[in-house]
Amino acid sequence: MSKEVNRTSTNECEPKLKKMKFHLDIxxxxxxxxxxxxxxxxxxTNHWVPSKDFVFPKHVxxxxxxxxxxxxxxxxxxxxxxxxxxxxxxxxxxxxxLIFAPDVGGGSKLLKLVNEPMQNLKSALEDLSKHxxxxxxxxxxxxxxxxxxxxxxxxxxxxxxxxxxxxxxxxRRALASIINVVxxxxxxxxxxxxxxxxxxxxxxxxxxxxMNEGNFRALLRFRISSxxxxxxxxxxxxxxxxxxxxxxxxxxxxTLCGEMIRETLVKKINKSKYFAMLxxxxxxxxxxxxxxxxxxxxxxxHGICTLREGFLGFVEAVDLSGQALAELLxxxxxxxGLELRNIVGQGYDGVANMSGCFRGVQAVDQAYPKxxxxxxxxxxxxLVLSHAxxxxxxxxxxxxxxxxxxxxxxxxxxxxxLKNAIIALLPQSRHTRSITFCExxxxxxxxxxTVFCELYSAVVYSLGQIEECRDRxxxxxxxxxxxxxxxxxxxxxxRILDSILGITYRLSVILQxxxxxIIGCCQMLNDVKAVLQHMLDNAxxxxxxxxx
Ligand SMILES: [Zn+2]
Numbered sequence: 001m002s003k004e005v006n007r008t009s010t011n012e013c014e015p016k017l018k019k020m021k022f023h024l025d026i027x028x029x030x031x032x033x034x035x036x037x038x039x040x041x042x043x044x045t046n047h048w049v050p051s052k053d054f055v056f057p058k059h060v061x062x063x064x065x066x067x068x069x070x071x072x073x074x075x076x077x078x079x080x081x082x083x084x085x086x087x088x089x090x091x092x093x094x095x096x097x098l099i100f101a102p103d104v105g106g107g108s109k110l111l112k113l114v115n116e117p118m119q120n121l122k123s124a125l126e127d128l129s130k131h132x133x134x135x136x137x138x139x140x141x142x143x144x145x146x147x148x149x150x151x152x153x154x155x156x157x158x159x160x161x162x163x164x165x166x167x168x169x170x171x172r173r174a175l176a177s178i179i180n181v182v183x184x185x186x187x188x189x190x191x192x193x194x195x196x197x198x199x200x201x202x203x204x205x206x207x208x209x210x211m212n213e214g215n216f217r218a219l220l221r222f223r224i225s226s227x228x229x230x231x232x233x234x235x236x237x238x239x240x241x242x243x244x245x246x247x248x249x250x251x252x253x254x255t256l257c258g259e260m261i262r263e264t265l266v267k268k269i270n271k272s273k274y275f276a277m278l279x280x281x282x283x284x285x286x287x288x289x290x291x292x293x294x295x296x297x298x299x300x301x302h303g304i305c306t307l308r309e310g311f312l313g314f315v316e317a318v319d320l321s322g323q324a325l326a327e328l329l330x331x332x333x334x335x336x337g338l339e340l341r342n343i344v345g346q347g348y349d350g351v352a353n354m355s356g357c358f359r360g361v362q363a364v365d366q367a368y369p370k371x372x373x374x375x376x377x378x379x380x381x382x383l384v385l386s387h388a389x390x391x392x393x394x395x396x397x398x399x400x401x402x403x404x405x406x407x408x409x410x411x412x413x414x415x416x417x418l419k420n421a422i423i424a425l426l427p428q429s430r431h432t433r434s435i436t437f438c439e440x441x442x443x444x445x446x447x448x449x450t451v452f453c454e455l456y457s458a459v460v461y462s463l464g465q466i467e468e469c470r471d472r473x474x475x476x477x478x479x480x481x482x483x484x485x486x487x488x489x490x491x492x493x494x495r496i497l498d499s500i501l502g503i504t505y506r507l508s509v510i511l512q513x514x515x516x517x518i519i520g521c522c523q524m525l526n527d528v529k530a531v532l533q534h535m536l537d538n539a540x541x542x543x544x545x546x547x548x
Contacts, residue, residue: 022048026093027086027117031103040099041151044144047084047095050074057090059121070121080128082141091117096144097137105136174234178244181219182253192216192254198246204235216250258313265295265310266337272297275338276345277371278309279329281317290314291325293332296345296514309514312336326364343371377511377521385504389497397493398445400484401452404459407481414474417465421458429454446498446505453498460486499535503528 022028024047029035050056056072072092077083084095094101094113101114112118113131120127131137185192194214203209207221224232238244269275275297283289293312298305315332317325334340346364364371389395408414422429452459463485466478484490507528510516516524535542 022087024048025086025088026084026095026098027089027091029093029095029098031098031115035099037147037151040147044095044099044148048087049077050085050087054087056085059119061122068122072121073124076124076128080132082132082137082144083128086117089117091119093117094131094137094140096140097131100140100143100147101136105134110136170230170233171238173230174238175244177223177228177231178220178249179253179257181216181223182250183257184219185215186254186257190215192250193247194218197250200240200243201235201245204232217245220245262312262336265312268299268308269295269297269310270337270339270342272299274298274342274344276347277329277333277343278347280348284314289317289320291317291329291332293329295338296347307515307517330364330367340368343368345374346371347374347376378508381504381508381511385501393489393493394497397490397497400481400490401449401494404463404481404485405448405452407477408459408462411474414462414466418455418458418462421462421465422455425458425461426455429458446501449494449497449501453494456485456494500532503531 024042026043026047029043056074059070061068061070072085072090076092077085080094082094082096083092084098085092092113097105097110097114101110103109103115105114109115112127118124118127182192192215194212194217196211196213197217201217201220204221204224207218207225209218209221212218213221220231220235224235235243235245243249275295278294278296280292281289282292292314294309295312296307296309299308312333313336315328317328319325319328330340333343343364364373389398408418460482463478463482467475467482469475507524510524511521
């Protein structure tokens, strides 16, 4: 029996359907190896699905003279989750097989539901059930599920990574702002800390806080109030254990900046090859003995040579013997990356153990014979002056000046009296504030002595006033000081000191200039010697002229 099958699709909405383009219509999926994972994922999970009011086209089917009207049943989509309807092809596909099944399954080329839409609706249920039991379908189904799971997971990881990257980027920018604040304080030589220098920065957009939180936190606030959005976000959302504003972190940033500056400096020194080491001993506020280490080198930039002196860092000294100090210096310089075979000079100022008995110097000399030792010229000059002023008359004069200066500077009231006397007697004078006196350096005393000479009359007048006040102790002292500074011996020594120290002070300043070379230095010393010798030779004559 032959069946005449006349299958035509008659549906009034058909012409409309043909013209429309449906997003991710399963019928548009092109099987092949060049489909990327995202496309597969989109077709599997987000393909076009008929809406509730969608009218499936009717299929007119004539079998043995009888006419049947058949259309796709929405219930099939519910029953078979792998089934997808294509409005364009007007048929159904198994999306899992369409995407993952091989071309050939069970020995023959896969057509229905895979390479072709299922359009025979008469035995649709039977066909779909059969398809569901095929081995290639079960494999494709597993493949599809697995794919969706891993693709989704991958997506989440990707999203998380992207969010994390964004957050890391914002944090990095906020940290850069914090570091810039520390750098700013360093460049301007201002302290970071204040009364409150830890904890959360509350109300961060307000930089006019009631309490002084110190420069660091004030500058953070200033940046935020000026529109640093990254810093604001960070300060508001950062966990309490990662604020990056604590004093410890500030110190860490300062240390890192210092290391970076030193690295750059060491590179420059090694590039210029030869260098001299300069070291001085100091004790810090915590009474820790430490060396400040500098290097002197010639920087050659485009053929222009410039003498440079760079501060390399502090190093704590525990064993203060010459040998130990020398070893500490050498090992420190090596650890900083300096090539010690290129050291051609060493200079020490107050490091008595290095220079005084030469043990430290000798240790360096033995290891690096080219490291020529030079005692700091300015320090030598100070020692010479100290030695030259060893005479009792000069010592007495210096002691008197120091005592008088301290007498005034220790009391605001007495400083006020002196100030008024200066304004009244010496209106032209610039020195209306109290005089200071350097306890250690002779060359530095020149300023005090010059000022003392200039203000001499005002000092004497003020002492006279204090003599008449009610405070008997102060009056007695003023009386004593007046006696000490108002005699020929004192005045004579004061004038000598002023004229000699005037010359040596200028020499000291020049000796400390970093671009002075050894030839210039010798020339300068000879000149000063000649001037002093001339003064000495003509001293008698000069005194007689004055007295005449
Ligand atoms: Zn299938």
